[in-house]
Amino acid sequence: MRANEHLRLTYFPLHPMKSATFQYAKADSIPHACALLCEYGVDAKLLAGGQSLVPMMAMRLARPAWLINVNEIDELKTSARRSGADGEVWVTGAGVRQIDLERDEAVAAAVPLLRQGLSWVGHVQTKNRGTVGGSLVHADPSAELPLVAHTLGARCVLRRADVERSVEANAFFIAPMITATEPDECLTEVHWPIWRRERVGSAFDEVSIRHGDFAIVAACAQVELDHAGRCVRAALGIGGAASTPVALDAIARSLHGTALDPTTVDAALRSIGDHLDPASDVHATAEYRIHLARVLAARVIRQARADALSPPHRGPQ
């Protein structure tokens, strides 16, 4: 589903809590969903888990003329390892429930950041319904799955009628609730890169006010170390501190060749604010968010390094 309006308005609207009138259709297959999207386009929204869309409709922040239910499309529920041009990836269908992804041991071994990130997502009840694709296209800047996708450089597969294209995460997330998905496109798959090496470690951390709240700031990191303990590859991302998740590629690259010791990491993170553009709201100022980004980035790098070094090795296989 695409959500082009922002749920978290500073001044919530005057709208009441029963949705505006809409038409309903159930799609049986991806082609069927695409056909419905071609027909209704900007007037339609896809309904997956509904954990964000339905409240937005209740508050009439989202008012689709058509609601297209994609919950019963089996093709959207695949989850498998695949080798392709980009190397090895874990492919999840857009309709995979977050709880299933979190509890999948093979996923946890291949892309450990997914389980680490999902442990911070909402509550068991919301994860029972919420889907992988739903979270990505909702594109809340502080949500966990978009951050993992952006940090690892996941690819999002979009289908329009018979045409398929693949968009890398850094081009997929455009603004809060806005992605590269066109009105007649359906997100079908997400390809999560697998770092198939020894001595790979990862970590996810965030500060939210209560358990399960959207993060004030979230951070995740994945590192690969050589046998001397030096970093040969790193990925670092921050959520909640700009209009989209931010992958701090330059900072990550600057860590290559280092032992990820605290002094080096702190120095690399000193200018983290230059890469962020956080907003201020009733719970956090921009200054606080930048501070949290620095603190959490240091923590996830430290934890990812420890993870990479920890026996028995728990990194991706």
Add this chain to the structure above:
Amino acid sequence: MAEKTSPYGFRYIGAKRRTKEDPRFVTGRGRFAADVQLPGMLHVAIVASPYPSARVKAFDTTAALALPGVRYVLTGAELCAAIDPMYVGVDAPKVKRYPLADGLVRYAGEWVAAVVAETRAIAEDAVELIEVDFEPQPHVVDPEVAVRADSVKVHPEHGSNVLFHRKFVWGDVDGAFARADHRLAFRARWGRSATVPIETFVAVAQWDAGNEILDIWASIQMPKYPDQVARALRLPGNAVRVHFDVDVGGSYGVKRGIKHTLLVAYLARKLGAPVRFLEDRLENMRGGDMHGPDRIFDMQVAFDQDGTIRAWKIKALDDVGAYAGRSPLQLGKPVSAICGPYRIPAVEYEPTSVMTHKTPQEAVRGFGQAPTNFAMECTIDRVARHLRMDRLVLRRKNLIRKDEFPYRIPSGTTYDSGDYHAVLDKALAAANYDELLHRRDEARRAGRLAGIGVSTCLEPSGGNSSFEPLFNPKNETTTWMDSCLVRVDLTGAITGVFGTSSAGQGHQTLVATVLGEVFERDPAGIRVIHADSLNALPSNSPVGSRMAIMLGGAAAGAARQIKETLIAIGAHNLGVGVDGVTYRDGDVFATIHPEKRLTWDQLVEIAHRKYHRMPPGVEPGLQAKFVWEVPTGGTMPTEDGQVQMYPCYSFESHVVYVEIDPDTGKPVLQRYVVGHDCGVMINPDIVHGMTYGGVAHGIGAALYEKFAFSDDGQLLSGTFMDYLIPSALEVPEIRIVDHCTPSPLTTFGQKGSGEAGYLGGPAAIACAINDALDPLGTEIAETPMSHLALWTLIRDARVKPQLKDAA
């Protein structure tokens, strides 16, 4: 569940027994106001103002009325002309309040029109079609600006934004300040929070034209609700029938809802059809008029080097928002415990109630006592830090001793009983305080911020509303009775009847337990019902932590009358004097010849059928009412504002351990113990349940919850995305340790407990956080103590390091 025996020597009171109410709630058989479905019922949705201050110039309702299913659009002009203004708790007759704005909007979210339609969804669609021409006016949201004479006025006709102001001086305050070794002054601020029950406000009204009676089913907890509704609608009281037999899905003070009721009542009569208004969450949080106290305290305290507190001065500015109901009186209740549990001989109290262009304030659990307790306990801890004296030593030194009760405080109230030192000691023992000190110091050595908080706070109970005459010279209220009707029918079954609704306090269990105790009959077989307002005896509703005392006392009084009748019947038929018989388990027998006996069934049969066997002059049938006046009530305030306000004083001591992440400001409560003394507990499970809820509520107020407003008068936290209530994951395991100091004033020694947990919780959490911040040389006295606020303090303290011994 195994029934345990009463720890107090009673048969049923205090025993752990299944409650009357839980089975129906657990099995989904509660009946709430929203479950009332009447044939042809219409539904209301609200048009609200987006502006905090504006004139309502015109409406265009054409498109809305053209929508199929829409039946009516009601605007303020029509309604305000047809009904009288709602009740104001202080002497401010020009502060007029109607359910819909009277042409001038005074807060963002205020109702300006109501749409009536066949379904709620249609009504909501129609709301979007109504165009309102607003003319924005200047507004004021800062209470310290609003209080000035030159401020923009919320109610220009009132001439000022001040609803109430008075300076009370009890004792030689200035002398004490002059003579004391030390003086301290600081500001404490209690943020605007409330309770947000799962059930929002619901009101259903039906006009019975044949009998000319207005029937009302509503989710309410409101003193004199039927009377207020009748007066505003210009109806005699006997034309309003409030059905109290609906379950109320949580209240904790806020379920007042007169405006909701007046709206549907007017519409039901006007349209000749039943009308329901069920608030949605957005309507509830912004326009439901349920925000709690919002206070600035300027505290001054005078004390000696040895820790003796000689006097304090409390200046409290309370922002009640745009209108006054009973909200200004929330500054009045603290008069009843103005020195807390401490021996403070001289007190100055200067409350000011001020209006701003914000959502109106309503009663919240404790009726203003929790903010005051918070400010007092912050004061005590500051004195300790100033003297570098152990907080427990300081408290023990100043707490009223158990041999000093009854203890008269400077503001004229006498505390009934207590053993504060014992409760504090029990709480410390249960918290393993010495181990906790060790743990805190270890955490500090490891570079973490860790602190222990201890609070010692009072819960005034038995609500007597003596703040009404104190805050309004035209109000001569000196009684706040409550009543119970008891009958024993021909089958021998016992029924208790009372006249108010329940919002989870377990009144049916309360009455059944008390009746069982007096009659020596199993409470499981006793039925307790809520009469409607035309069938009921007088009640002042379950506010002010009063029903265990008041309804419990009334039920016992009525039962004793019937028991005396049964004894008289027995004695008469056994041919002995009433002094020669014994009542046991419902039977009456001759004391020296126990085989000469009349059973419960025989006695009941005589009372109902056999007038020839009744003692002369005794009324047949077995029915009795008892109206109980609040113990110690019945007096007006003195010239200098002294008054006996509440009869009973429950006490609680919280011990809290917190750690704060110094890099993020995130506080985590890791241990929580409450020592609690509410006298004799009628049902311990109910008391403990209310205490758990109160603690959770207090955690919310202390750390998370705030109805924040922007400078332009918009509510910034009007959904659960931003108004953050603690979930089960933010509430640590809570351990409650009971203590019992019976009240000498009540039937069984009981005191109130409905506000337990909340009245001492935020105070203890603040004390814990300030203990954690102490090594940094910084402190906080403002709720909520948010992540951002704590991080800001920590950062500022680190910029200007003040090295202190962390030990």
